[in-house]
Amino acid sequence: MHEEKALLKIENISKNFNKFKALENVSFELDSNEIMGLVGDNGAGKSTLIKIISGLLKPSSGNIYINGEKVILKSSRHSINLGIETIHQESSLVDTMNMYRNIFMGREITNAFGFMKKYKMIEEANKILNEKISIGIQSSEQLVGNLSGGQKQAVAVATAMYFKQKLLLLDEPTNALSVKEAQQVLKFISELKKENIGVIFVTHNINHVYSLADKFVILNRGQKVGDFKKENVTMEQLIELIIYGKEKRIKKLQ
Amino acid sequence: MKKTSFWVLVLVLSISMVAAFSLFDHRTGEVDAKEGITVYFLVMGMAGDPYHETIVKGARKAADMYDINLKVFYGEADIKTQVDQLETAIVAAPDGICFYLSDPEAFDEPVQRAVDAGIPIVAISLDDPEGSAGNSRLAYVGPELLESGRVIAKRMLQYFEKGDHVLVTAEHAGMVYATLRYQGIDEVLSAAGITTELLDCTHERSEIISRTSTYMIGNPETKGIIGVGALVTADAGAVIKDLDLKDKVFVGGFDLNEDTLKWIKEGYIEATVDAQPFLMGYLSVQQFYFYYWAGFSFMSIDTGTGIIDKENVDKALEFPEPLVR
Amino acid sequence: MDKNSNFKTILRNISSHKDTKILLILLGILVFSSLFIRNFNTWRNLRVILINVPIVGIVGIGVTMLMISGEFDLSVGSIVAFGPFVMLSLVNTGIPIYISLILSLLAGVFVGFLNGFIVTNWNIPSLIVTLGAAMIWRGATLILSQGSPSTIPKHFPLRKILAGELGKVPVQFIWFLLLAIILWIILEYSYYGNWVFATGGNRMAAEARGINTSKIKIFNFMIVGLLSSFAGLVQLSQLGSIFPLQGSGMELSAIASVVIGGTLISGGAGSIIGTFVGVLIISITNNVLILAGAPGYWYQLFVGLIIIVVVIVYSLRRE
Numbered sequence: 001m002h003e004e005k006a007l008l009k010i011e012n013i014s015k016n017f018n019k020f021k022a023l024e025n026v027s028f029e030l031d032s033n034e035i036m037g038l039v040g041d042n043g044a045g046k047s048t049l050i051k052i053i054s055g056l057l058k059p060s061s062g063n064i065y066i067n068g069e070k071v072i073l074k075s076s077r078h079s080i081n082l083g084i085e086t087i088h089q090e091s092s093l094v095d096t097m098n099m100y101r102n103i104f105m106g107r108e109i110t111n112a113f114g115f116m117k118k119y120k121m122i123e124e125a126n127k128i129l130n131e132k133i134s135i136g137i138q139s140s141e142q143l144v145g146n147l148s149g150g151q152k153q154a155v156a157v158a159t160a161m162y163f164k165q166k167l168l169l170l171d172e173p174t175n176a177l178s179v180k181e182a183q184q185v186l187k188f189i190s191e192l193k194k195e196n197i198g199v200i201f202v203t204h205n206i207n208h209v210y211s212l213a214d215k216f217v218i219l220n221r222g223q224k225v226g227d228f229k230k231e232n233v234t235m236e237q238l239i240e241l242i243i244y245g246k247e248k249r250i251k252k253l254q
Numbered sequence: 255m256k257k258t259s260f261w262v263l264v265l266v267l268s269i270s271m272v273a274a275f276s277l278f279d280h281r282t283g284e285v286d287a288k289e290g291i292t293v294y295f296l297v298m299g300m301a302g303d304p305y306h307e308t309i310v311k312g313a314r315k316a317a318d319m320y321d322i323n324l325k326v327f328y329g330e331a332d333i334k335t336q337v338d339q340l341e342t343a344i345v346a347a348p349d350g351i352c353f354y355l356s357d358p359e360a361f362d363e364p365v366q367r368a369v370d371a372g373i374p375i376v377a378i379s380l381d382d383p384e385g386s387a388g389n390s391r392l393a394y395v396g397p398e399l400l401e402s403g404r405v406i407a408k409r410m411l412q413y414f415e416k417g418d419h420v421l422v423t424a425e426h427a428g429m430v431y432a433t434l435r436y437q438g439i440d441e442v443l444s445a446a447g448i449t450t451e452l453l454d455c456t457h458e459r460s461e462i463i464s465r466t467s468t469y470m471i472g473n474p475e476t477k478g479i480i481g482v483g484a485l486v487t488a489d490a491g492a493v494i495k496d497l498d499l500k501d502k503v504f505v506g507g508f509d510l511n512e513d514t515l516k517w518i519k520e521g522y523i524e525a526t527v528d529a530q531p532f533l534m535g536y537l538s539v540q541q542f543y544f545y546y547w548a549g550f551s552f553m554s555i556d557t558g559t560g561i562i563d564k565e566n567v568d569k570a571l572e573f574p575e576p577l578v579r
Numbered sequence: 580m581d582k583n584s585n586f587k588t589i590l591r592n593i594s595s596h597k598d599t600k601i602l603l604i605l606l607g608i609l610v611f612s613s614l615f616i617r618n619f620n621t622w623r624n625l626r627v628i629l630i631n632v633p634i635v636g637i638v639g640i641g642v643t644m645l646m647i648s649g650e651f652d653l654s655v656g657s658i659v660a661f662g663p664f665v666m667l668s669l670v671n672t673g674i675p676i677y678i679s680l681i682l683s684l685l686a687g688v689f690v691g692f693l694n695g696f697i698v699t700n701w702n703i704p705s706l707i708v709t710l711g712a713a714m715i716w717r718g719a720t721l722i723l724s725q726g727s728p729s730t731i732p733k734h735f736p737l738r739k740i741l742a743g744e745l746g747k748v749p750v751q752f753i754w755f756l757l758l759a760i761i762l763w764i765i766l767e768y769s770y771y772g773n774w775v776f777a778t779g780g781n782r783m784a785a786e787a788r789g790i791n792t793s794k795i796k797i798f799n800f801m802i803v804g805l806l807s808s809f810a811g812l813v814q815l816s817q818l819g820s821i822f823p824l825q826g827s828g829m830e831l832s833a834i835a836s837v838v839i840g841g842t843l844i845s846g847g848a849g850s851i852i853g854t855f856v857g858v859l860i861i862s863i864t865n866n867v868l869i870l871a872g873a874p875g876y877w878y879q880l881f882v883g884l885i886i887i888v889v890v891i892v893y894s895l896r897r898e
Contacts, residue, residue, distance in 0.1 A: 077789030094780035106788030302823035472870035
């Protein structure tokens, strides 16, 4: 019998900012074809947790395991090299640059002297834009600033897929989107399951994430107050846990 | 980590500052505070401007020789700052004050108060247009701007004929030193049938050279250039050399510096009026000694109508110390 | 059939290139001046422009790169004077001239590093830090020079190399061109350039992609410091002497050229070619005004007008 190690294991992560306890002993696991909804009200600690996993912050205590191996994330570049990609709520893209520069930002295709192989980057970018997404973007030399919010998010996700990242952290990706665009992005994300990518979807909007996710982790004031597979929890229960930190009426189910 | 880097930075900066100070010879500009007279020296210009620095050097030499405690302050080019400094000086009630009378009205009242309070106060380098009738300063030591304009124009007349055109350049055409000197120049030249034009060049040397050159290219009939300040004069010489106009265009100007002296010697500049800023500083501070020692009254001295040209340039050139001639 | 569409593509690419507009404006000014302004088209006159442009230009291209990454530097004018005075002071204390030269360039780099370090480590706006730096290094220059101007040593070996003539072309302009080309290639074609755009355009996004934006900013500050010190040495070679107040106000001329060239004050977009052209436009405008006999007080007004008009045109384009 072989034991499959989880893609991501968070063990007793705490984060203190001076006296303020942003996170307290949070633990959970995620497999590589799971979509996990990380939910909680504003100030619950979701952003802090995402920053820790993406390498931007160091935890005050606790461990992180990727595929069973303990890692200490030194920087965002380190996380990226380990296969973790983060998409933030404010656009993850630079409006003043064009598409292929954005897609390859930080991972430019260069020759030995550090000069970019532009034709190659354009070629690959076109592939990404036309094959992986079909939201009507034609040329990878277009400025990203001309895209709609939904298109930008789609490009960011497609980039992660192109680089074969294994874990995708989405920090409130649908916040700034219209209803229609949000639906498109959500549908796109649901297809990630087929690519064997694990996804952590952070939001305080339950509607967006409920149908999409396989499991939920609920944070309240820095502590984990719930960890459920979808079939074991209803939307109302989730909302209660988010607001009150515990269920008022029904006993916690494991 | 951030805290440590802060203290490391402070340490590095402090060490470099101390090293820099000790490595290079400098004076703090304040004579040791022995028993003696204290004179406040208010320079109305920017530190680093060679003209003002020469005045200060002269003042310090006198302070040294006569055991006077000299306190130097720079008032930049802003009248408000300068008046404030004068007010502060009056409050400090020193034994004497030297200042530049850079505005015909703004200083009248404070100076009167200084005089009433018994503080001898002398104007240098710039004076009230009405002289002692317009302001109660005890004396004025410096160039007569209008007259010095006339002097250089008269000196340059020999190179021009009726109908010629002469360019007059200034660092800041709107400032008193420029307008008064230009007035004097224009007075003499127009009387001889010569036209003039005043060009503002800024104090940035690349810009001075560029504007002067462009003007000469655009107005090739121009027969002469007269600069009203140290920088424009020196750079006019450079322009003449650059555009190959020696002996075709004749340059005159004001003030001395190594460049101007060099150009005179090599024939690119004909003559310059030396306002003798060193003496302005020296003679004004010196007078406080005489006043306190034996009660002599203050004298107004016109320091600035000496002409330096090819005849006497060597004496000035050979003077080894900078910022004296 | 094919030739036609190729031609159309090339035309489209050229017309949408970010520098096309400013180059066309420059061309327009040159054509207009050649036709209507007497004496403009002479080599004598053009040479005046070519000599005047490089000092501000060399500083300007450094400032461009820094501004694209999202920061300002108001201390450049002070470094332009500080660098040469460091060199002259060192030579006076007996240090060999080539070493003094290198040390003066390093002094510029050091000032830049300090600026960058303070800005990024404590997150203080660069406008404030470099304002303070401008005063500090101007003061240091005054102390080093004791207020007195300094002349270049008689046997300064690099004088011709920095400010002589190659054929008929002023060498300092060639330096300007060379440095502009180098920075242009780095900015547009290297991965570092991409990181510079990203840092200025959306710092958070850049950080999320693993780009160390602090390091980039510090490095850009150091480049500005180096170029400013170099510009000061070129100016020293050209003029033969240097006054402690040299360069004051240059930071604003540099920023004006950079903005006219199309670089955004907000960062994330800009062009070295634009700055190159911007510096030329300002200088040519001054030149044309004098040749045309405009009263001297008009220059500042005109340059100011150009800045406003150009900036409005740029923002219209973006809508």
